Amino acid sequence: MQKATRQHTKEHNRNLVLKTIIEHDQISRAEIARRTSLTRTTVSDIVADLLGAELVNEVGVGSSLVGKSPILLSLAEDSRYLVGLNLAYNRFSGAIVNLRGKIREIVSLPVSVQDHEKSLAVVYKILDQLVKAAFQPLVGIGIGTPGLVDTRDGVVVSAVNLDWENFPLARLLRERYNLPVYVLNDSQAAAIGEYTYGTDHKDDHNLVVINIQHGIGSGIIINGQLFQGDGGSAGEIGHMIVVPEGGSLCRCGNYGCLETVASAQAIINRYKMEVYQSGELRYSNLPDAFNLELIEKQFNSGDPLARKVILEAGRYLGLVISNLVGSLNIHKIVIVGIMRPFGKPWLEAVCESVLRSSLSKPAQDTVIEIGQLDGNGIILGASAILANDYSLLFNT
Amino acid sequence: MQKATRQHTKEHNRNLVLKTIIEHDQISRAEIARRTSLTRTTVSDIVADLLGAELVNEVGVGSSLVGKSPILLSLAEDSRYLVGLNLAYNRFSGAIVNLRGKIREIVSLPVSVQDHEKSLAVVYKILDQLVKAAFQPLVGIGIGTPGLVDTRDGVVVSAVNLDWENFPLARLLRERYNLPVYVLNDSQAAAIGEYTYGTDHKDDHNLVVINIQHGIGSGIIINGQLFQGDGGSAGEIGHMIVVPEGGSLCRCGNYGCLETVASAQAIINRYKMEVYQSGELRYSNLPDAFNLELIEKQFNSGDPLARKVILEAGRYLGLVISNLVGSLNIHKIVIVGIMRPFGKPWLEAVCESVLRSSLSKPAQDTVIEIGQLDGNGIILGASAILANDYSLLFNT
Numbered sequence: 001m002q003k004a005t006r007q008h009t010k011e012h013n014r015n016l017v018l019k020t021i022i023e024h025d026q027i028s029r030a031e032i033a034r035r036t037s038l039t040r041t042t043v044s045d046i047v048a049d050l051l052g053a054e055l056v057n058e059v060g061v062g063s064s065l066v067g068k069s070p071i072l073l074s075l076a077e078d079s080r081y082l083v084g085l086n087l088a089y090n091r092f093s094g095a096i097v098n099l100r101g102k103i104r105e106i107v108s109l110p111v112s113v114q115d116h117e118k119s120l121a122v123v124y125k126i127l128d129q130l131v132k133a134a135f136q137p138l139v140g141i142g143i144g145t146p147g148l149v150d151t152r153d154g155v156v157v158s159a160v161n162l163d164w165e166n167f168p169l170a171r172l173l174r175e176r177y178n179l180p181v182y183v184l185n186d187s188q189a190a191a192i193g194e195y196t197y198g199t200d201h202k203d204d205h206n207l208v209v210i211n212i213q214h215g216i217g218s219g220i221i222i223n224g225q226l227f228q229g230d231g232g233s234a235g236e237i238g239h240m241i242v243v244p245e246g247g248s249l250c251r252c253g254n255y256g257c258l259e260t261v262a263s264a265q266a267i268i269n270r271y272k273m274e275v276y277q278s279g280e281l282r283y284s285n286l287p288d289a290f291n292l293e294l295i296e297k298q299f300n301s302g303d304p305l306a307r308k309v310i311l312e313a314g315r316y317l318g319l320v321i322s323n324l325v326g327s328l329n330i331h332k333i334v335i336v337g338i339m340r341p342f343g344k345p346w347l348e349a350v351c352e353s354v355l356r357s358s359l360s361k362p363a364q365d366t367v368i369e370i371g372q373l374d375g376n377g378i379i380l381g382a383s384a385i386l387a388n389d390y391s392l393l394f395n396t
Numbered sequence: 397m398q399k400a401t402r403q404h405t406k407e408h409n410r411n412l413v414l415k416t417i418i419e420h421d422q423i424s425r426a427e428i429a430r431r432t433s434l435t436r437t438t439v440s441d442i443v444a445d446l447l448g449a450e451l452v453n454e455v456g457v458g459s460s461l462v463g464k465s466p467i468l469l470s471l472a473e474d475s476r477y478l479v480g481l482n483l484a485y486n487r488f489s490g491a492i493v494n495l496r497g498k499i500r501e502i503v504s505l506p507v508s509v510q511d512h513e514k515s516l517a518v519v520y521k522i523l524d525q526l527v528k529a530a531f532q533p534l535v536g537i538g539i540g541t542p543g544l545v546d547t548r549d550g551v552v553v554s555a556v557n558l559d560w561e562n563f564p565l566a567r568l569l570r571e572r573y574n575l576p577v578y579v580l581n582d583s584q585a586a587a588i589g590e591y592t593y594g595t596d597h598k599d600d601h602n603l604v605v606i607n608i609q610h611g612i613g614s615g616i617i618i619n620g621q622l623f624q625g626d627g628g629s630a631g632e633i634g635h636m637i638v639v640p641e642g643g644s645l646c647r648c649g650n651y652g653c654l655e656t657v658a659s660a661q662a663i664i665n666r667y668k669m670e671v672y673q674s675g676e677l678r679y680s681n682l683p684d685a686f687n688l689e690l691i692e693k694q695f696n697s698g699d700p701l702a703r704k705v706i707l708e709a710g711r712y713l714g715l716v717i718s719n720l721v722g723s724l725n726i727h728k729i730v731i732v733g734i735m736r737p738f739g740k741p742w743l744e745a746v747c748e749s750v751l752r753s754s755l756s757k758p759a760q761d762t763v764i765e766i767g768q769l770d771g772n773g774i775i776l777g778a779s780a781i782l783a784n785d786y787s788l789l790f791n792t
Contacts, residue, residue, distance in 0.1 A: 229725025329625025
């Protein structure tokens with residue numbers, strides 16, 4: 001609890017008005033006053049400030065049954081730009097994003113070598129391009145990266161695939177670009193992206209977003225805010241043990257983690273093994289290098305082995321989700337990432353497994369769905385964390 | 397976000413001053429101003445209100461290097477009383493608690509029959525006694541009950557051992573006693589009790605409290621507030637599945653839940669079976685009816701079977717805690733309830749299991765300890781939730 005001063009009240013009310021404008025396509029001052037319970041005078045004063053800061057535009061005239069027609073206000077969505085980065089397993093992407101989450105420019109480069117200097121060089125290359133791309137003014141840079149992140153200090157504590165350990169990413173980028181920099185775990189970024197720009201979550205105060213990629217993680221939104229835990233790694237579900245006896249070795253050093261049975265690599269390995277063991281002729285003309293696209297094709301053409309492997313991965317994921325249902329009792333869970341193409345049959349296996357391994361009431365009350373944002377959810381989330389900090393917008 | 401008015405600011409600052417006084421044994425107005433950053437005048441005005449409401453006393457004179465010595469203020473801890481209830485498995489307890497969590501009167505009655513009317517009659521009997529016990533004024537009644545609770549409506553959704561289903565407990569008690577009533581899950585109450593009155597948690601914003609009784613549950617404190625999830629059942633860890641293959645049937649209908657291997661009843665059953673199967677002569681003079689006290693005696697005297705059963709229960713609990721470490725990354729976990737007598741050896745088995753089945757960094761950063769509150773933690777927590785609602789204190 002901090003003291004409330006007139007300054008706090010003023011800021012609070014300014015943010016409240018801005019939030020109300022953002023939540024609407026177009027809205028009049030009178031309607032803002034009605035929705036916020038602020039006086040018309042207070043609203044008018046704040047709107048004048050927002051117009052002055054060019055964060056809001058007057059966009060037209062609404063209709064009114066009595067008196068003169070009100071002027072409508074709208075967020076000036078291109079008045080500020082954000083940079084969002086996704087440092088994915090084998091490809092880094094960065095984008096210029098506007099205040100409504102619309103991507104204005106995107107740059108994407110492959111990363112192949114696990115070498116921390118080379119990884120950083122690719123980050124620089126992408127950011128150099130974006131920062132020079134004439135979208136101004138820039139609010140800051142938000143980054144989603146796999147691995148364990150100390151968000152407060154902007155340090156990547158450990159990210160195996162980037163060969164980064166206690167790597168002061170935020171400081172380096174701040175020095176180079178002279179912009180605010182925010183670094184967070186990629187699954188946490190995906191959660192913010194989904195919560196801010198995904199399928200209608202306006203009425204959800206809490207949300208779990210599960211992100212299945214090369215690894216598996218999740219981000220937890222509690223009371224509208226990302227919950228990171230005391231050490232920043234809340235949502236690290238990829239290393240929950242789902243095969244307690246005889247599970248495979250995980251890159252974390254334990255055996256039987258969720259990642260060993262439900263991540264992209266695990267699914268590919270598993271399918272390869274099943275095909276090999278089956279010895280069936282019909283698999284003889286499959287290419288040597290298996291990838292997820294191949295399994296997707298096989299799955300859609302009704303291959304029983306592909307079906308078996310994919311649904312089993314779904315059932316293991318369901319076990320972990322049932323742990324989340326038990327501990328968090330959050331009613332909406334969105335799954336994003338590489339499993340999207342396997343759609344309904346896979347999701348049904350997940351849900352069935354959740355129902356079978358949870359208390360029935362909390363499980364029945366939980367909706368599990370596949371996220372509708374395309375692959376840019378992490379970029380959008382990384383940028384949204386800056387856009388949601390209104391004080392940054394005013395200082396840009 | 398709600399609009400901030402002068403009224404909100406006033407209430408906020410009043411609560412801030414009261415909180416500061418509560419956090420100190422004795423404190424001067426000048427020190428309050430220093431700690432809250434409020435002006436001396438604002439603090440003096442608020443303190444005058446608090447003195448007027450008799451929530452605070454002037455208790456003496458402090459020392460000062462310069463100028464006149466300041467008058468010290470202290471919470472009038474017996475100016476209001478709270479009623480806390482714990483509807484435990486086979487015994488209901490209720491107490492009059494003061495504003496510092498000191499129990500002034502306690503009533504405890506056995507409950508034997510699973511009959512919802514008889515259960516309610518025992519609740520009435522305890523409350524009648526407490527309400528008549530001349531401790532005035534009463535702020536309200538807080539209740540911790542096993543089972544699933546709809547806290548907002550004060551409805552016990554399902555509590556098997558009380559034979560209550562969709563039972564409007566809060567409404568019934570409100571009508572009978574004309575006091576505010578707050579009903580919540582017993583493990584959630586235990587978490588509030590531990591957070592408010594337990595071993596120094598002043599610096600912890602987040603806390604997990606695991607409550608092992610007839611059943612097993614937990615309460616999660618996030619940013620200083622109980623987190624109940626969307627359906628009120630956050631923390632329901634007793635039905636996480638820890639024996640996925642061949643586990644025993646749980647009262648929830650699933651197999652292999654934590655409660656089937658680590659609750660009081662599970663431990664007693666398991667020990668009984670081990671003793672029976674061993675066929676060893678040395679167990680021949682054990683009484684017919686096993687209970688936890690017996691196992692404790694055996695454990696302390698070095699009985700290998702008792703040791704095996706208890707440590708195994710600890711290891712299973714560790715598996716569930718490692719799930720919480722992964723998903724929540726909360727650095728302090730306190731265990732309360734019936735396992736306290738098994739102390740250090742049991743706790744070591746728990747911790748070892750957590751370390752073995754979690755990512756190493758989050759696990760190493762987590763402190764797991766046995767709660768130091770005695771058996772009244774649930775009563776204290778149930779009452780504290782009222783004491784923490786300052787507006788209730790002012791309206792009493």
